[in-house]
Amino acid sequence: MFIDTHCHLTEKYLNDDLDAIIARANDAGVDTIICPTADPNDINGAIAIADTHQHIFLTLGIHPEYAGTDASKFLTDDILSNPRVVGIGEIGLDYHSGNDDRMAQIELFRQQLEIAHKHNLPVAIHTRDAESDTDEILHGDVRGVMHCFTSSWDLARKMLDRGFYFSASGILTFKNAADVRETFARIPNDRIVIETDSPYCAPVPYRGRQCEPAFVVETARVLASVKNMLLSELAPILRANTAQLYPKIIL
8 A cells, every 4th residue: 555645635626536546546446545734725625635534644845936934824833743643744945936035934844844843743845946045955954755746866865864755756757857867766765755745746647637646656666677677676665664654644
């Protein structure tokens, strides 16, 4: 059985038929889902989903596109004490459309890292076109996962040295993602997990469709090939790694 470690269940299209989406995931062999938040206004909705579905857990965080937000107003002690909350995320930096708000992004990022440290929770990191600042900020007593990792081997090497995990998304299956596959071939087997990043990044052969957690198995097939092992050999490794990454998760 597989775990989708990053699936945005609060997206509207998923909420329209959530039970059917979960049923298709179960049929595909995906029995556990971790739902992150990006928009702070989705936090309460994510908690409601996890509270009513036994095998859904949460990482709660505020995406860099919401730079300027005071994370402490949303990531309160009461919310983060919920047993379904297993981490903080997705958080990080994104300069893909420019970095005019760079300092506000960094401030939000650092604030959420402090909240994660206070609550002893791992973090799910988003980094896009921001390797240098991400590297500089993620020093010290920080643990977690590089979500939807497509950055350089140089950053991967540094984050490996700091104990981070790396999550493969559907991008791993894309024809033009040979460099991503090469990076994952070099990452040790005990540091990898998988995700869909639904409703984004649908893997081949579903590329172009809205992604959903059932599709994570296709990413796992490609990852198994990259790691030169059978899918049946990879599955328990991914499960064990996820349990190590998110100690609060109940499998």
